[in-house]
Amino acid sequence: MNRLCIIPCGSRKIWDIHAAAGPTEARQAYVGAFHKACQRYAVTFFTDWVILSAKHGFLLPDDIVPSNYDLAFNHKSTDIISIDSLRQQLVDKRLDHIKDIVMLGGKKHARVMSQLYDPSCSVTYPLSDCKGIGYMLQKLNNELLAASAQK
Template identity: 45%
Template sequence: MVPLCIIPCGKKKIWDLDPEAGAVYAKDAYQGTLHHKCRKYAEANGCDWTILSARHGFLLPYDIVPENYDTGFHFPKDQIIADAALTQQWQDKNLYATDTLVLLTGKKHEKVLERVLSQPEQYEWQKPLQGCRGIGDILQRLDLLSSTNT
């Protein structure tokens, strides 16, 4: 089975560069360095990937992001996607069809996944960014891990 990378969305989006962009594919919406390096890692390592967004939930590359937003999992519960909706997306998008989850996200995202997956123990959890000390360290590690597999 192909591993599934869970990658963060990020604050910087296409609408920051082009306010008139309109609705776009998820693969084109997020413009931050961390997001791009996480995608590069996933692709270099032969993984499928999904974006985990506090507003829209699990986004596959060709899912539509309708407009700009600024929402994080640290926001109040009434402003973020509900756990039940995330669980439904996990099933509907067949994200469960893997045996390995590669977390390229922070601890908040990990806790969300642990809540919404019906059997989190059925997966091997890989955390290649574990132990990083800040964004500089994270970006450097992603570069190193992406270049060793290309």
């Protein structure tokens, strides 16, 4: 693994649609349009990708999310995962050696990422030029459409 795409989790979750869903794989737990577009992008352009959650940290696609929660990195809460815990997860999940990282989040995620990765890592933010989530979604969908047209 030498490239990694990190995607944000999103506030809409499977339990918002199916309250009795129970513990769910991370790849299926987040159901919002933006998250789903990020996930399609990650699957299309990357071999390796993870979801970044303010509660659970780095989630591999088959990691289990036990239940619903409402937490974001810009919330004022003691329930937000600590930078030290995120650093430990990078080691535990064997993500700490990757030097080419693409983050599909916005400014709140960039603040977290800047605390995790040293300058020797290439961390890019392809959506940083977008003015809002609607523009981010449009950019992702355009990239996916272009990729499917090339197949």
